[in-house]
Amino acid sequence: MAKILVVDDQRNMRTTLSLILSGAGHDVDEAESGEIACEMIEREQYDLVLTDLKMNGVDGMGVLRHARRTSPLTEVIVMTAYGTIETAVEAMRIGAHDFVQKPFTEEELFVKVEKAVEKQSLSAQVSAMAAEFRERYHFDNIIGQSAPIRDMLGRIVRIAPTDATVLITGESGTGKELVARAIHANSRRSDRPFITVNCAALTETLLESELFGHARGAFTGAVQARKGLFEEANGGTFFFDEIAETPVSFQAKLLRAIQEGEIRRLGENKTFHVDVRIIAATNRDLKAEIAAKNFREDLYYRLNVARFVLPPLRDRREDIPLLVQHFLEKYGARMGRKVRLGEGVMDFLQRYEYPGNIRELENLVEQGVALAMDGVIRIEDIMPHELKTPSERPGASRSLQAAVDRAERAAIEETLSQCDGNKEKAADILGLSSTTLWRKMKRLGIVWP
Secondary structure (H helix, E strand, O other), X not given: OOEEEEEOOOHHHHHHHHHHHHHOOOEEEEEOOHHXXXXXXXXXXXXXXXXXXXXXOOOHHHHHHHXXXXXXXXXEEEEEOOXXXXXXXXXXXXXXXXXXXXXXXXXXXXXXXHHHHHHHHHXXXXXXXXXHHHHHHOOOOOOOOOHHHHHHXXXXXXXXXXXXXXXXXXXXXXXXXXXXXXXXXXXXXXXOOEEEEEHHHOOHHHHHHHHHEEOOOXXXXXXXXXXXXXXXXXXXXXXXXXXXXXXXXXXXXHHXXXXXXEEEOEOOOOEEEOXXXXXXXXXXXXXXXXXXXXXXXXXXXXXXXXXXXXXXXXXXXXXXXHHHHHHHHHHHHHHOOOOEEOOOHHHHHHHOOOOOHHHHHHHHHHHHHHXXXXXXXXXXXXXXXXXXXXXXXXXXOOOHHHHXXXXXXHXXXXXXXXXXXXXXXXXXXXXXXXXXXXXXXXXXXXXXX
């Protein structure tokens, strides 16, 4: 049976629902307002929240957003009266499990509650198994339960025990090095070195010296012989980050080292055998680089044995709440601060496009933890600099709400103009319900004939 929170400012409805659900064996708490419900959700772990939409103060949408932000595994069902179906559909769009329209029968309520509780139970089991899976396979920093992430974790477990060369592709900030480290941690080489080199940070001469080592006097400044990173990695794993940044002339030498397992220090004729697993990563399209004569085709096929294509964060938005919670805990502990997200912050984080992917999300949360006042992160604390108007940037008067209002007013008025004042068509183009558009127009003082 489930732990359920019933939220309604009408005592009769609240009491009736509590009795019905308790009679079915559930553990039921009651909240007479949205504000009290939000406090209870922070204190207790509920399987299901059943909330009315229309309440004074914090309404059902506010309760829903708070639950999604502070307790992602909690399911929410909203109760709606006639005439507010559009709002209920909007609630489902932002994360509600379902809605039930008043008046409803006990049978209808039981069916919806049973489905929500079943979904929550499965989600909790998946979360528990995911935690055990991560602990077992050292995936602590790979956060997410989306289908692409589950598929990737399964492939890591299968590929890691082999010595297959791995190529990891994806946009900057998607976690390519984390995947490489997870592969190493689950391989037979896990107790041997994991050596990484950023190919974009070194010139060709330095790269060759770093990887292969050099003899004394091999070039100006080589005052003594030095082992290369390939020798340091012997028996372990070598990770080439941004492999596409290497010069074509160097790629031929690298190909021979990978194929033959032999290296030669600069300035020496003697060769050394090395036993190294190769993992390479790039944010470039290697097929396009080959066509442009910037990357050797033979090296590409030598690297592209086991391929991992990491999805951008915008394609796995369902993982954002988990990632945000992970980074809040990480930087809260590091800075000795206990913080939470303020109103609208999670909505903003889930809508943002993240050109810098997970790395950018992490930076935004770290910034928010550092700037939070009174333990609350507000939108202005985490909004990327380029999204702010000049008047809102550091050194000038800042009014985030004013900027948002200006942008919303301009978008609504332009869309209404394009639609000849047809509000339903405008709402559809803007991705809003008609009710939400009407409320925004009223708040912004937009009068349209």
